[in-house]
Amino acid sequence: MSQEHRDCFVVAGKLALPYQYFAGSTGSKFITTLRDKKQILGVRCDKCNKVFVPPRKNCEVCLSPTGDNWVELKDTGTVVNWTVIRYAEPHQPVAPPYILALIKLDGADTPFAHIVTGIAASQMKEGQRVKARFAKKTTNTIMDIECFRPLPPKFQVGYTYDELEIGMSASFTKTITETDVYLFAGISGDFNPMHLNEEFAKLTPFGTRIAHGALPQSLIASVLGMKLPGLGTVALEINTRFLGPTYFGDTVTASAEVVEKLEKKRWVRLNLSWTNQKDQLIGTGTALVIPPAPVQTD
Amino acid sequence: MSKHKKNRNVGVVGVGMSVFSSHREEVNQPEMIFEAVAEALKNAGITMDDVDCVVHGNMELFEMVHQPDLWHTLGTGSRGKEVLRVTTGGTTGATLVCAADALVASGLHDIVLAIGFEKLQEGHTTGGITNMADPLWARQLQTGALTGMTAADMIEEFGEERAKKVSMRYRILMDENCMKNRKAHRRLGLTMDQADDLAVNSPALVGELRMIHMCSQSDGACAMIFASEEKAKQLCKRPAWIKDHITVHREEMFCIFGDAPYKTTMRYAAEKLFERNGVKNPVEEFDVFEMYDPSSWWATDWLREFLLLEGDQHLKMVENDEIAINGKLPINPSGGVIGSNPIGATAMVRVAEAAMQIMGTAGEHQVPHEVNKALASGFGGTMWTVLFILTSEVPQ
Numbered sequence: 001m002s003q004e005h006r007d008c009f010v011v012a013g014k015l016a017l018p019y020q021y022f023a024g025s026t027g028s029k030f031i032t033t034l035r036d037k038k039q040i041l042g043v044r045c046d047k048c049n050k051v052f053v054p055p056r057k058n059c060e061v062c063l064s065p066t067g068d069n070w071v072e073l074k075d076t077g078t079v080v081n082w083t084v085i086r087y088a089e090p091h092q093p094v095a096p097p098y099i100l101a102l103i104k105l106d107g108a109d110t111p112f113a114h115i116v117t118g119i120a121a122s123q124m125k126e127g128q129r130v131k132a133r134f135a136k137k138t139t140n141t142i143m144d145i146e147c148f149r150p151l152p153p154k155f156q157v158g159y160t161y162d163e164l165e166i167g168m169s170a171s172f173t174k175t176i177t178e179t180d181v182y183l184f185a186g187i188s189g190d191f192n193p194m195h196l197n198e199e200f201a202k203l204t205p206f207g208t209r210i211a212h213g214a215l216p217q218s219l220i221a222s223v224l225g226m227k228l229p230g231l232g233t234v235a236l237e238i239n240t241r242f243l244g245p246t247y248f249g250d251t252v253t254a255s256a257e258v259v260e261k262l263e264k265k266r267w268v269r270l271n272l273s274w275t276n277q278k279d280q281l282i283g284t285g286t287a288l289v290i291p292p293a294p295v296q297t298d
Numbered sequence: 299m300s301k302h303k304k305n306r307n308v309g310v311v312g313v314g315m316s317v318f319s320s321h322r323e324e325v326n327q328p329e330m331i332f333e334a335v336a337e338a339l340k341n342a343g344i345t346m347d348d349v350d351c352v353v354h355g356n357m358e359l360f361e362m363v364h365q366p367d368l369w370h371t372l373g374t375g376s377r378g379k380e381v382l383r384v385t386t387g388g389t390t391g392a393t394l395v396c397a398a399d400a401l402v403a404s405g406l407h408d409i410v411l412a413i414g415f416e417k418l419q420e421g422h423t424t425g426g427i428t429n430m431a432d433p434l435w436a437r438q439l440q441t442g443a444l445t446g447m448t449a450a451d452m453i454e455e456f457g458e459e460r461a462k463k464v465s466m467r468y469r470i471l472m473d474e475n476c477m478k479n480r481k482a483h484r485r486l487g488l489t490m491d492q493a494d495d496l497a498v499n500s501p502a503l504v505g506e507l508r509m510i511h512m513c514s515q516s517d518g519a520c521a522m523i524f525a526s527e528e529k530a531k532q533l534c535k536r537p538a539w540i541k542d543h544i545t546v547h548r549e550e551m552f553c554i555f556g557d558a559p560y561k562t563t564m565r566y567a568a569e570k571l572f573e574r575n576g577v578k579n580p581v582e583e584f585d586v587f588e589m590y591d592p593s594s595w596w597a598t599d600w601l602r603e604f605l606l607l608e609g610d611q612h613l614k615m616v617e618n619d620e621i622a623i624n625g626k627l628p629i630n631p632s633g634g635v636i637g638s639n640p641i642g643a644t645a646m647v648r649v650a651e652a653a654m655q656i657m658g659t660a661g662e663h664q665v666p667h668e669v670n671k672a673l674a675s676g677f678g679g680t681m682w683t684v685l686f687i688l689t690s691e692v693p694q
Contacts, residue, residue: 011433017425019362022417022517024326057329060372063336063346 026057026067034145035138040073042108050109054142075132076151077105082128084121093143099124103148114142118149129153158230158292161266164258170228171255172219176211178248184215210245217242217283219254220272224289228256229268232292236267240285244276251277256287266290302542302574307693308402309530309537310653311523312342318483318518318638321419327361328373331415331519334643335375338411338521341659342533349523350407352376355384355394356642359426361417374413387430388590388678389545390414391520391646395676396684398524399540408526414647415519416640423515423641430679443679444512446505449595453506456610462506464613466493469511469594469636471622476633478623478663483516483638511594511636518640520647527692538653538672540686541693544571547682563683564603564675571685572606580605581615581627585669586655588648590677591634601629604675604685624666631655631663645676649686656690 023031026043033041042053043066050059057067082101085092092098099121102111116130130148138144159168185191190212193200201209217240225233246252253275260269268291274283314337316322316330325333339345352374354367363369367376367383374381382401386393391414398412424442431437452461470490476482488496500510530537546567548560568580577583589604591597601621602612615621621629630637632651635644652672654660670691676684 013433013437015425015429017359017362017422019422020420021362022321022323022326022420024329025324026329027326028323056372057325058332058372060377063332063375 024057026055029070030055031140031142031144034134034142035140038075038134040075040105040132040145042071042073042105043067044069044071051107052110053105053108054112071107073108074106077103077108077111077130077132077148079116079124079126079128079130080104080111081126082116082124084124094147097121101128101130101148103130114145115147116150117147155231157232157294158226159228160294161261161268161291164229164261164268164291166258166261168228169255169257170223171253172222172227173251173253174219175251176215176246176248178209180215181209181211181248184212188212188214206245206247208247210247211250213240213242213246213283216246216252216254216274217285219252219274220256220285220287223254223256224270224287228258228270229289229291234290235287236290237288238272238285239287240272240283242283244280244282246276246282252282259286304403304693305405306403307527307530308399308524308540309527309534310540310650310657310688311525311530311534311537312338312340312344312521313523313650313654313657313659314338314341314521315481315643315647315650316517316519317481318516318640320483320514320516322417322517327363327366327415327417327420328370330417330517331370331373331413331521332375334415334519334521335373335411335413338523342523342525344409344523344533346375346379346411349375349379349409349411351380351382351401351410353382353384353394353398353401353410353412355386355390355412355414357387357390357416357426358385359421359429360423360641361421363421366415370415375411380407385642386678387682388641389547389645389676389682389684390642390678391644392543392590392649392674392676392678392684392686393545394646395522395524395540395649395686396543396545398522399543402524402526405526408529410524411521412524412646413519413521414640414643414645416642416644417517418515418639418641419517427679441504443592444504444507446503446507446595448593448599449506449511452595452599456613460613462497463493464616465511465594465598466497468598468616468621469496471616471619472591472594472597472630472634472636475623475631475663476637478631479633479637480662481518481638482633483518484514485633485637507593507595513592513635513639514637516638516640518638518643518647520640520643520650522646522650522653534657536657536690538656538688538690539693541689542571542575543684543686545682545684546570548680562600562603563681564600564685565606567675567683567685568604568606571687575687577687580673581607584627584671584673585667586628586631586652586665587673587675588630588632588652588655589634589673589675590645590648591630591636592639592677594636597629597634597636600675604673623663628665631660631665633663645678645684648674648676649688652686652688656688 043055045059104111129151135146272285316333473488500508652674
């Protein structure tokens with residue numbers, strides 16, 4: 001340190017800046033309704049046909065009075081922009097990291113800023129549907145909405161064409177019992193004694209009762225329809241080659257693997273296989289499916 | 299020396315003000331501003347579509363809001379307009395007028411809306427003022443906006459009894475004016491027979507500066523519409539022309555290095571402005587003076603400075619009611635800063651009130667004689683003075 005720096009004095013200062021802000025009658029009604037009715041209000045400009053939230057006393061475009069033209073808004077909305085706060089400062093409302101988002105409420109034309117919790121930053125995206133969570137204790141501020149939470153979809157639709165990749169696989173495993181076989185006979189009308197009558201079955205090449213071939217085969221339906229691609233899939237074609245019997249008590253695994261994406265039609269081909277508990281291959285096949293389209297699910 | 303010649307004349311064609319009050323809980327900042335803007339537009343007979351540029355200003359830090367020009371757009375109507383923001387402390391309102399005048403005079407814009415506002419109840423005035431002081435030498439000692447120095451000086455010069463009487467007389471005259479101004483903040487209904495009681499019983503602040511002498515902390519907004527000569531003549535039967543103005547300031551409140559006599563910024567401004575406008579006898583030539591009077595001590599002292607008076611002439615003007623609304627040179631028929639002080643707007647209100655007197659739109663506080671030539675002043679820390687001459691006659 002040079003001599004001229006050594007004896008230089010730095011004045012440490014701190015100014016307290018307390019303040020208040022008059023919300024006005026329009027802003028106050030927004031807050032009190034939030035507090036007392038857990039309801040978010042906006043105002044409509046009839047001339048510009050726009051719903052503003054937070055509310056304002058006059059339209060920002062045409063200056064017409066809007067303060068008395070109240071509109072009840074839903075507590076759900078869509079994230080139109082967002083960022084992640086990663087640094088810590090005493091003034092921040094929650095500990096970082098947290099997501100600050102611009103949320104356009106359903107029924108409003110303007111977004112407003114709030115915190116989104118309950119979703120990892122890595123999973124956050126524009127268009128994320130969110131729902132207000134109201135604070136248990138009022139502060140008479142915008143924090144009477146504690147935060148917005150991701151809106152869980154009613155249905156978890158399967159992989160879309162664009163999300164599916166060659167090599168993706170899924171399976172379903174189930175033990176086949178006498179009950180399954182008897183019910184399947186009733187469902188299909190196939191009361192063939194080779195499935196139901198042990199004495200008759202002794203005369204067949206298998207020497208005992210076996211399940212209907214279509215019973216283990218049908219297990220692939222749960223794979224295609226509920227796992228890969230999943231909900232929303234339409235099956236176009238299922239081919240099966242039966243390679244071995246399924247005995248009562250066998251545990252069968254039905255598997256599917258994406259092998260081809262048909263770009264033109266946006267269909268997907270999967271290879272199918274069925275194995276038992278001894279890892280014996282009891283069937284192979286292929287399926288052609290239409291994967292689910294991306295949909296708004298809430 | 300510059301020629302100081304305007305490119306073209308500028309007239310005030312509309313004035314709007316919110317109600318001034320200690321508390322305006324029912325409106326937020328842009329909503330309060332909108333009251334003034336809507337009234338100014340109405341009085342000028344125009345809409346926002348006619349306005350080319352908005353000049354917006356406030357006393358920085360006093361409402362704890364950063365860049366108010368941006369988030370006040372709802373109230374200023376400046377969406378899509380050219381906007382200029384001015385923050386020159388207490389003089390902001392006056393500087394807003396200077397800026398708007400220059401924008402129109404230059405030919406850059408034909409119609410300019412200028413807006414000054416303040417919500418003193420929301421911010422922290424002393425916090426803001428302390429911030430101005432030198433961090434090493436003065437900030438630790440700062441007391442805020444109040445000073446008892448002028449009272450001490452006047453008492454020393456004129457004796458305690460006379461000085462106190464004059465400052466209280468000025469105060470009560472201002473309250474009488476406030477009672478005629480429906481928008482004024484403090485309308486106390488004081489009468490002259492209360493003077494002796496107030497001089498003793500009003501809470502002491504600093505030295506002989508008492509609560510009753512001091513200006514208020516007000517919420518309020520003021521808007522003015524400035525137009526080029528051509529437009530002003532189209533829009534207004536009798537515009538108030540901005541003849542000339544001058545801004546003078548010095549760094550320190552008083553001479554910290556001793557008692558050397560110095561020329562006040564008020565006297566300096568008046569001398570310069572009067573000289574270049576051929577004003578020989580201001581008391582005779584002006585019909586009204588809207589003066590930024592932060593306290594009744596400063597006000598009485600500054601009368602001498604602004605009007606270039608000597609000795610006790612200024613005291614006599616007060617004692618003889620020459621400054622009353624029906625007097626020879628009415629001072630602050632609006633009630634002045636002592637009555638209403640929304641700081642960022644206050645200095646503009648002086649010019650706006652002077653303009654209203656010329657336009658003849660001051661209503662109940664219109665002075666009874668015809669007003670053709672008006673003086674208006676702005677003031678701010680540290681010792682900023684802005685002085686305006688307004689005329690009914692188109693300046694040559």
